[in-house]
Amino acid sequence: MATSTPPVEEREFAAETRQLLDLMVHSIYSNKDSFLRELISNASDALDKVRLEAYRDKDLGADTSDLHIELEPDTDGRTLTLRDNGIGMSRDEVVDLIGTVAKSGTGELRRKLAEAKDAAGSPDLIGQFGIGFYSTFMVADKVTLLTRKAGEATGTRWESDGGGSYTVESVPDVAQGTQVTLHLKPVDEEDNLHDYADPATLRSLVKKYSDFISWPIRMEVTRTRTVEPAEEGGEETTETVVETDTLNSMKALWARPRDEVSDEEYAEFYRHVSHAWDEPAEVISVNAEGTFEYQALLFIPSQAPFDLFMRDSRHGVQLYVKRVFIMDDCDELMPEYLRFVKGVVDAADLSLNVSREILQQDRQIRAIRRRLTKKVISAIKDLRGSDPEKYLSVWTQFGRVLKEGLVSDPDNRDALLAVASFDTTHSADEQTSLQDYVSRMKPGQSSIYFLTGESRAQIENSPHMEAFRAKGYEVLLLSDPIDEMWTSAGADFEGTPFQSIAKGEVDLDDDAGKTDDEKKAAEQEKEERRKEFADLLSWLEQTLGESVSQVRLSTRLTESPACVVGDTFSFSPQLEKLYRASGQALPPSKRILELNPDHPLVAGLREAHAARPDDPALTDTAHLVYGAALLAEGGELSDPAAFAKTLAARLTAGLTLD
Known part of the structure; x- marks a missing residue:
């Protein structure tokens, strides 16, 4: 019994898709030609996939004898059709991929599109957000898509005018692959919009944007040619012929010598593989020969x-084997902290029937990954010396991601530290390299000092900074969340260790130039201070015993009354927050309370405790001192309400009326 063909089904676009289309159709873009490049890129991907799938599945039944892309302009009918005989799509895939914006981040995209509407010369956002198909509505009043997936018997027609809905239906007798027909808008002379039904325009755009596509892009062209007379003395005549032209050179860009490729060609190839529209900051070409050959x-x-x-x-990056496309997004070839790197790797010795599982175990792939990782890091380092402005731009965009490698890739940690730049107390406007930091270290300084926190402002205002600021020691100001991780991994830079100024004991007394007697006198003065405050320190340890492991005098404070510090290998408050936010339970930890013996509050507390050690008000003051120190470093109070209540009570008690 014959089955009935499903009727034409009308569907509403998802809400975010409708908003996206409205912004796209009515926004002003710097380059509306982008739609053609996006459609050709999609067709190229479909051809790559059908060739690979036919290789893997001998029973697929796909015709791969003449894979190509075809353009068919109709000047009179104001249409442009682009077709390929690639993998095609099923009905469900059409609805999922074309009927909705399947990718995350659509809210951010809509915001940027709205901004771009009035921004002169704003960069095109189409490729960046993976919505190339929707760009067709910038130049078309209606778009019709006809497709059949390789191996399936029934095709699908999708159609929309870019409004709030689209139609989808199953249709028989559809050729393998995908055909997109654009019903073009009138040529807008004021907008300087190209006539996309003009063969000469299409030829120019393909040459400019898609010349490197590895599949032939064809177009039938009508030409008039002269016919010689059949007999001597006869007149020449003309005849009209239809010829098929291949519009692109199809040369693999990665296989061409560097000096034969222009910057513009590299830029367009980058846009093709990345689906973005910015300019590449750096191009890295590799041609490896020997045991493992690849480009x-x-x-x-x-x-x-x-x-x-x-x-x-x-x-x-994209993986090819002997110029045959294998897969997009081959993360086995690039570590996650270099996930922003785009490009192509063409291996000579891998099997064409390679899978992700095999790649994970392949010795050659691991060797290529190591080599490419070092190449990328080295290229960024070279930028610092050759083009500091471009290096700064790259580090600003990707420095936070690169620092993930300081945790995940210990083999390249030293190279990454040599590439990195950090905020520092040396300059409010410029970051510093570790090489420059080390060159400015004070005589006798054996560590690279740093402090982590949630922002530069918070770090600079931390009590831990006071003595370092007063004595002119440079401190790295680390405010990225990943900084909490790599600084806890025991890193060093060229033999110089990193030291958090919020952990362990810090003694910045400069003994350089002092006589032995002066050094002895200074140490004796410290000992006398410790004896002077011994009773207060002991009492505070008992009073705050649930919260602190020790109370001691500080050499790092000059202005604040107290600060909280950790042991050398303890977690910082920010790192504890990160672990708890990720759902990891941490055991309770006690930290060290340090007091500034020269601060009036601490001196007054010592005198008050000596005079009336049993005064309950002093206990409240002790908890307030600890709580204030905890807040000053960005920590969290265990009971904020109790702290606020105690503070209010002490402030009230301190008020006197004449």
């Missing part, structure tokens, strides 16, 4: 993609 063409973007820190974002 690679990698790009460091100039702008971070919107999904750089999204958990479900895909990363990696």
Whole structure:
């Protein structure tokens, strides 16, 4: 019994898709030609996939004898059709991929599109957010898509005018692959919009944007040619012929010598593989010969993609084997902290029937990954010397991601530290390299001092900074969350260890130039101070015993009455927050309370305790001193309400009326 064909189904776009289309159709873009490049890139991907799938599945039944892309302009009918005989799509895939914006980050995209509407010369955002198909509505009043997935018998027609809905139906007798027909808008002379139904315009755009596509892009062209007379003395005549032209050179860009490729060609190839529209900040070409032979063409973007820190974002480079496309987003070839790097790797010795599981175990892939990782890090380091402005731009965009490698890739930790730049007390405007920091270290300084926190302002205002600021010691100001992780991993830079100024004991007394008698006198003065405050310190340890492990006098404070410090290997408050936010339970930890013996509050507390050791008000004061020190370093109170109540009571008691 014959089955009935499903009727035409009308569906509403998802809400975010409708908003996106409205912004796209009515926004002013710097380059509306982008739609053609996006459609050709999609078609190229479909051809790559059908060739690989036909290799893997001998029963697929796909015709791969003449894979190509075809353009068919109709000047009179004002249409442009682009078709390929690639993998095609099923009905469900059409609805999922075309009917909705499946990618995350659409809210951020809509915001940027709204901003771009009035921003002169704003960069095109189409490729950056993976919505290339929707760019067709910038130039078309209606779009019709006809497709059949390789191996399936029934095709699908999708159609929309870019409004609030679209239609989808199953149709028989559809060729393998995908055909997109654009019903073009009138040529807008004021907007200087190209006539996309003009063969000469299409030829120019393909040459400019898609010349490197590895599949032939064809177009039938009508030409008039002269016909010689059949007999001597006869007149020449003309005839009209239809010829098929291949519009692109199809040369693999990564296989061409560097000096034969222009910057513009590299830029367009970068946009093709990254689906972005910014300029590459750096091009890295690799041609490895020997035990493992491969070619690679990698790009460091100039702008971070919107999904750089999204958990479900895909990363990696394209993998080819002997010029045959294998997979997109091959993350086995690039560590996660280099997920912003785009490009192509073409290996000579891998099997074409390679899978992700095999890649994970392949010795050659691991060797290529190590080599490419070092190449990228080295390229960024070279930028610092050759083009500091471009280096700064790259570090600003991707420094936070690169620092993830300080935790995950100990083999390249030294190289990454040599590349890194950090905020520092040396300058309010410029970051510093570790090489420059070490060159400015004071005589006798054996560590690179740093302090972590949630922001530069918070770190600079921390009590821990006081003595370092007063004595002119430079401190790295680390405010990225990842800084909490790598500084806890025991890193050093060229033999110089890192030391948190919020952990362990810090003694910044400068003994250089002092006589032995002067050193002895200074140490004797410290000992007398410790004896002078011994009773107070002992009492505070008993009073605050649930919260602190020790109370001692501080050499790092000059202005604040107290601060809280950790042991050398303890977690900082920020690191504890990160672990708890990720759902990891941490055992309760006690830290050290340090007092500034020269502060009036501490001196007054010592005198009050000596005079009336049993006064309950002193206990409240002790808890307030500890709580204030905890807040000053960015920590969290265990009972904020109790702290506020105690503070209010002590402030009230301190008020006197004449």
